[in-house]
Amino acid sequence: MSSENRVQVAASFILQSPPGEINDVLNDVRVIVDDDAGLEEGILPALREYNIAQFTTVEVPGEHHQTIISEFARVPDTEEERYLDPRSKISFVFNHLTLEATDPQSEEPSEVEPQRAALESAALSYLNSHYHDGVVTVLAMSTTRFAIQIVSNKYNPSNYWAGRWRSHYEIDFESRTIQGRVLVNVHYYEQGNVQLSTSNDSSISIPAAVSSLSPASSASKIFALIEAEESRCQASLNDAYHEMGEKAFKGLRRALPLTRQKIDWDKTMGYKLGAELTASNRAFGAQPR
Amino acid sequence: MAEGPDPVDSMLDLMRRLPPTNVEENVNALIQICPDYADDLLGSVDQPLKVKTDRATGKDYLACDYNRDGDSYRSPWSNEYDPPIDDGTSPTPKLRKLEIAANEAFDTYRELYYEGGVSSVYLWDLEDGGFAGVVLLKKAMTPTSPDEPSGSWDSIHVFETVERGRQAHYKLTSTVMLELVTKQNNKADETSVLHETEKKASEQGWKSSGEITLSGSMTRQTEQDWPVHEPTSHITNTGKMIEEMEMKMRNLLQEVYFGKTRDIVYDLRSIDDLDKARRQRELQKELVGFIKR
Numbered sequence: 001m002s003s004e005n006r007v008q009v010a011a012s013f014i015l016q017s018p019p020g021e022i023n024d025v026l027n028d029v030r031v032i033v034d035d036d037a038g039l040e041e042g043i044l045p046a047l048r049e050y051n052i053a054q055f056t057t058v059e060v061p062g063e064h065h066q067t068i069i070s071e072f073a074r075v076p077d078t079e080e081e082r083y084l085d086p087r088s089k090i091s092f093v094f095n096h097l098t099l100e101a102t103d104p105q106s107e108e109p110s111e112v113e114p115q116r117a118a119l120e121s122a123a124l125s126y127l128n129s130h131y132h133d134g135v136v137t138v139l140a141m142s143t144t145r146f147a148i149q150i151v152s153n154k155y156n157p158s159n160y161w162a163g164r165w166r167s168h169y170e171i172d173f174e175s176r177t178i179q180g181r182v183l184v185n186v187h188y189y190e191q192g193n194v195q196l197s198t199s200n201d202s203s204i205s206i207p208a209a210v211s212s213l214s215p216a217s218s219a220s221k222i223f224a225l226i227e228a229e230e231s232r233c234q235a236s237l238n239d240a241y242h243e244m245g246e247k248a249f250k251g252l253r254r255a256l257p258l259t260r261q262k263i264d265w266d267k268t269m270g271y272k273l274g275a276e277l278t279a280s281n282r283a284f285g286a287q288p289r
Numbered sequence: 290m291a292e293g294p295d296p297v298d299s300m301l302d303l304m305r306r307l308p309p310t311n312v313e314e315n316v317n318a319l320i321q322i323c324p325d326y327a328d329d330l331l332g333s334v335d336q337p338l339k340v341k342t343d344r345a346t347g348k349d350y351l352a353c354d355y356n357r358d359g360d361s362y363r364s365p366w367s368n369e370y371d372p373p374i375d376d377g378t379s380p381t382p383k384l385r386k387l388e389i390a391a392n393e394a395f396d397t398y399r400e401l402y403y404e405g406g407v408s409s410v411y412l413w414d415l416e417d418g419g420f421a422g423v424v425l426l427k428k429a430m431t432p433t434s435p436d437e438p439s440g441s442w443d444s445i446h447v448f449e450t451v452e453r454g455r456q457a458h459y460k461l462t463s464t465v466m467l468e469l470v471t472k473q474n475n476k477a478d479e480t481s482v483l484h485e486t487e488k489k490a491s492e493q494g495w496k497s498s499g500e501i502t503l504s505g506s507m508t509r510q511t512e513q514d515w516p517v518h519e520p521t522s523h524i525t526n527t528g529k530m531i532e533e534m535e536m537k538m539r540n541l542l543q544e545v546y547f548g549k550t551r552d553i554v555y556d557l558r559s560i561d562d563l564d565k566a567r568r569q570r571e572l573q574k575e576l577v578g579f580i581k582r
Contacts, residue, residue, distance in 0.1 A: 001321055001322055005321075006322050009318045009319075009321065009322055012318065013303060013307060013315070013318075016307045016308055016311060016315075017306070017307075018306055018307075018308075021306050024302070024306060025303065025306055025307075027299070028299040028300070028302050028303040028306075029299075029303070031293065031294050031296055031299035032296055032299050032300060032303070032319070032322060032323065033322065034296070125564075128563070128564050129562045129563055129564040129565070130558055130559050130560075130562070130563060131557070131558055131559070131563075132556060132557065132558075132559065132563070133557075134558075152557040152558060153557075154553065154556050154557055161549065161553055162553075163553040163554065163556060163557050164557070165554070165557040165558050182499075184554055184557070186550045186553045186554060187306070188505075188545055188549050188550055188553070189305055189306070191507060191508055191509065192305075192505060192506055192507030192508060192545070193304070193305045193306070193309055193505050193506060194309070194503070194504070194505030194506075194507065194545050194546065194549075194550065195308055195309055195310075195502075195503075195504060195505055196501070196502070196503050196550040196553075196554070197308065197310075197501075197502045197504075198499060198500065198501045198502070199499060199500055200473075200497055200498070200499030200500075201497060201498055201499065202495055202496065202497035203495060203496050203497070204494075204495040205494060205495065229495065229497070230558070231560050232497075233497070233499070234554070234558060234560050235560065236473055236475070236499070237501060237551075237554065238551070240438070240471040240473065240501045241547055241551055243437075243438050243471060244438045244440070244469040244471055244501075244503065244546075244547070245543070245546075245547045247437065247438055248430055248438040248439065248440035248469050249440070249467075249469065249542075249543065249546070249547075251430055251440070252403070252428050252430060252440055252441070252442040252467075253402055253403055253428065253442055253535070253539060254401075254402050254403070254404065255536070255539060256402075257401035257402060258401070259401075262532060263397075263398060263401060263528065263532055265394070265524070265525040265528040265529055265532075266525060268394050268397050268398070268528070269390070269394055269521050269524060269525060
């Protein structure tokens with residue numbers, strides 16, 4: 001297999017990394033591919049794709065908060081991997097391998113900043129109410145469209161588990177819709193490898209009355225809709241757990257046979273069969289009767 | 290490559306991290322990168338069991354690395370390889386007799402606990418005396434309606450036994466692979482049957498669709514000594530050990546799949562308003578301080 005193909009396979013492994021385990025996967029891949037130079041050169045696109053897909057967060061230089069590395073936050077017209085933190089209006093160069101943010105620069109706010117800032121403030125208070133360690137980014141995509149990304153991570157390698165919740169919403173004030181996607185991944189790996197993976201797509205209409213409200217009021221109405229949808233999504237996950245436990249799990253293997261007793265193995269063996277085997281050969285240390 | 294970590298260790302670590310739903314394609318990708326380690330990988334990474342049909346008896350059996358010779362698989366029912374091969378490895382006549390009996394016994398076990406599915410037992414002699422075997426069980430559930438969950442259970446029990454006088458020592462390694470999938474579809478007005486109402490509902494309100502997958506495997510080991518009176522004692526002994534092990538593992542899987550993973554989701558997001566709870570706690574503290582004064 002050519003070096004190029006090996007790096008391609010390595011990239012596919014990296015994109016499958018569970019929450020918080022990309023460095024472990026990278027270490028394994030380094031040993032397996034055994035070509036550091038080729039890997040270093042060829043792996044960057046996969047790392048970039050992973051960081052954007054997984055809502056990787058970074059501390060904004062000079063600020064006391066984190067922002068999400070997102071395609072929507074990419075500063076246009078530059079060769080650099082430069083991303084905007086819309087909250088502080090600071091852009092920075094992001095290194096997809098070391099996850100470092102450098103070279104901060106101030107950016108001009110867009111003309112829809114009041115609406116964006118109102119959504120951000122509603123988003124932060126929503127985050128505070130429902131997420132334990134969440135990060136949110138609100139970005140203006142055009143004068144009427146906004147993107148909201150939420151990520152919440154919990155890594156506990158000493159107890160062999162990790163989890164990630166990602167929410168993505170696109171709010172369109174013109175067509176009055178919220179398109180949303182919630183993705184949850186959990187990895188539990190103590191003497192095993194068990195993963196929960198969920199995806200939920202939703203489409204919510206924004207009531208006509210909302211558009212005539214002030215930015216602050218419309219933002220809080222929109223987050224009321226998002227809150228309702230996310231809570232419904234989490235509750236329906238609970239229902240699915242119940243269904244899978246009651247219907248599928250019990251249907252696959254019973255806890256005990258219908259008799260409510262463990263098997264009597266001597267009976268199961270059948271006396272005829274046992275006798276026949278004993279008579280025909282006395283191998284395996286059998287005692288003559 | 291004189292020093293540094295063993296590539297096989299890295300491959301096994303990697304397989305413990307990547308999604309269990311992709312295990313087959315990831316093992317194949319690893320084999321393409323490192324063909325020299327193909328046997329190590331196929332022998333140590335458990336993959337979902339394949340169901341095959343015995344051409345001679347029409348009975349289903351399970352295919353895995355233990356009944357494979359080249360590209361052919363041996364059926365425990367007819368002892369034939371498919372596709373047929375000359376001089377494919379087969380147990381000695383003595384061991385084959387025990388294998389036939391073990392297949393019958395575990396077929397009964399399968400019916401009592403799984404009420405369906407397929408089972409297969411394969412035995413082989415060990416070079417330093419004694420013998421080894423694998424007991425395989427598989428059941429899949431296909432949903433009857435789109436809202437019903439689907440699932441599959443694969444058990445792989447590998448054991449080795451050495452006789453010591455009238456006792457035999459058993460070493461058992463058990464892996465259970467379990468996958469459960471639920472699809473969900475919701476609309477603003479779930480009871481609406483009419484096309485027009487449905488359209489109106491989705492225009493006004495919301496619709497959502499989702500998929501939930503719980504998949505993975507867990508492995509446990511045990512070593513035990515049991516008395517041996519006759520050859521079939523080995524079946525009774527391994528039967529009891531496997532029954533006990535599956536009981537433990539079923540409880541463990543239930544705890545991890547439906548308990549642990551669910552708790553972690555609630556560690557990420559809370560349905561209850563955390564801010565409200567925080568304010569309430571502060572108010573309580575203030576009140577307690579007020580009363581104390």
